[in-house]
Amino acid sequence: MSDAEKLKKLLERPGVPRIFAALDGEGEELRIVGGAVRNALLGEPIGDIDLASTAPPEVNVLRAQKAGLKVVPTGIEHGTVTVVIDGAPFEVTTLREDVETDGRRAKVRFGRDFGADAERRDFTLNALSLDARGVLHDPVGGRADLDARRVRFIGAPRRRITEDFLRILRFFRFSACYGAGLDPEGFRACIALRDGLQNLSRERLGAETLKLLGAPRAAFVAEAMARAGLFAYLGVAPWPARLKTLRDDGERGDGLMGLAALALFSEGDAERLGAALRFSNAQKQRLLGAARANAFWHGARVAPSPASLREALFRFGPEAARDGLELIRAEAGVSPQDSDFSRAQAFLRDTPPPTPPFRAADFFARGIPKGPALGAALKSLQALWIRAGFPTDPQIVAQLIEKACEMGEDSRWTRRDR
Template sequence: MTQNSGLLERLPDRTGLDRIWSVLPKARLVGGSVRDLLAGVAVHDLDLATPEPPDDVQRRLEQAGIRVIPTGLAHGTVTALLDSVPYEITTLRRDEETDGRHAIVAWTQDWAEDAARRDFTINAMSLDRHDRLHDYFGGREDIQNHRVRFVGDASRRIAEDALRALRFFRFDARYGHGVPDRKACQAVSEQLGLIGTLSAERVASELLRILSGPRLNETIGAMASVGLLQVLLPEPDQHFLNRLLACEAPVSSLLRLFALCHRNSPELAGRLKLSNADGAKIEAWASAQPALHPELSDDDLRRLRVLQDLDLLVERSWLQQARLVGAPDSVWDRFRSRLQAMPQPEFPLSGKDAIAQGVRPGPGMGQWLKTGRDWWMAQGCLPDRSACLAYLATQK
């Protein structure tokens, strides 16, 4: 179906887009940009498709003085840079062969054929330079009805790329409403065996995007009902995640992942091949030390600030609130405010001070500094350099 849309008027600035259209008049906006224009949400990337082959696209743009980066020529994609804004332009494609992870593609000039290889109806629309919307599978109606459906046979779409099972729930959370599409859920359930063919990195990326999105309680529940959640994460604890969400903690996909998987947190980073930094955070969240309680004294708070990074302490406080309260709580809010307002204590002595006091480098120096630091910590991290030196002088 082709219809006038008025969508281009919603773009705050189409200068770069018009310049590309002057070079590639057959190109159309595709995918997420069209979907989000229809949905009335912010458009972040203006991606285009065109029937011209990628080499021809690159040549035409460069002849027009537009900088081009061959970001994915093998997949038919180049990126045009206009005033530092990237525009991804991809030649129309059809799938020649798929294995559930990758597709071998061939170029085509058939827009409907290209649209048919996309995942969801709401992602299969295109918009030409005359502001005409091309909608081959009812995507506009699905946007209006808050419905996410696969293009064509849902089971086949998932067989082409198993990650679409996760993508379905991510898009349903953002653009759907109510019970997810029955045919899609049935197809996900039937194709659970393909999830193991996906790389851990792709699964982690998609899962973290789901966890940062809206309607998370409903989405996680729907994923569990079709068996997908249990395949991704053994022994998920939806109850603890719901308690964390009920506390109204700031959005952190990694923290939410930990809440969901805290029972198996030692294996979590390796299972999803998370970064070393994320793995270290998970390890710190899993520890009960240093202990947190909202009624700790200022001296205790200063000691906490010395023992652990402030961000980790705040994140652990949300987890502790979820365990103990499971709801918004002004006592824990005050604790975090006190913690964040507390200046970072710094132990005032160093190796130079030890040498000045006649302490030789080596184990003795380390013990001298440890003795001073332990006393300083016991005093609430308040003594200054002179006080610490005076104390150490009594320990000779």
């Protein structure tokens, strides 16, 4: 399919003709910019469609409302409004020029020059724009870089990075998504300015790190970053080799699991990573569960037995068990297509965690009082039950309860009323 055909399909996507009809023309120009144009040309999935406009944000609001479109002022002070068409959001941002930057954020003024707006962007492949007539505008050579699979900073890399140090991580993320390698000049600039990552908020670092480690060629760029000391902000020494065997090269994946494969070796690492990247409680708990399950199987070179898998389900829960299994497979250097590990993952996916067929009341009935004695008895019974293979037969369970009681009598407690 030719470029013209690909771009025509982009202009025909639901909602796009309506937003152009509302905001383009009458002395103002609207264009689709950035990722949607890039992905359309590459034949890759298109997510959100962002647009740039010569009109001030208040004019875009009035024109969209006049056309009967819903408008949300999501960032109107920065020139951005969101136009919602049939439930789909379209971000429309007035052209801007940087007035001042500090490495974290920029002070901007509105403009009308698409060329100047393109030159303030990060990479050439993100500076492409498409107008209503289907004309592709490429002021900085982004189309040629797409063909060469080259992620290249616009202008001087050091200048682009000092405008926003997050562009260091973005350079590697986009290289992992669209690059055939690492642009040498850009790579050198990222190394030289890596201390600038300390200026960024932990939330921004966390979000961008997960995007990077979920990219198709994350292992390739992570190895280069690790050699260059670009993961110091994690607070944990990285292990790119484990990430390399986590998933097949060229596949997108789970960024949090990518991080776990790269830098999770203990429960303490889960806490350090969660703090360094200011993760949510759910993300922290997932890392913690993965660390515990990974430690349970640490050193395994083959897929665990069904009995071991069932025990992990009981101890850690399904998600942590699945994550831990992936980590030990990667640690062992085993392919994602390995049939034994695939069967083990299917077992974890399809098998409900064992539910204990006993309660504290079973011990009360046998004269074990509340308190430390009860806790010790339950702990002993749980160990016996696991060792016996999680039986549910009432007679077997009763025998295990009696055995747990006898173990207690031989050590720390005496039954009441005996």
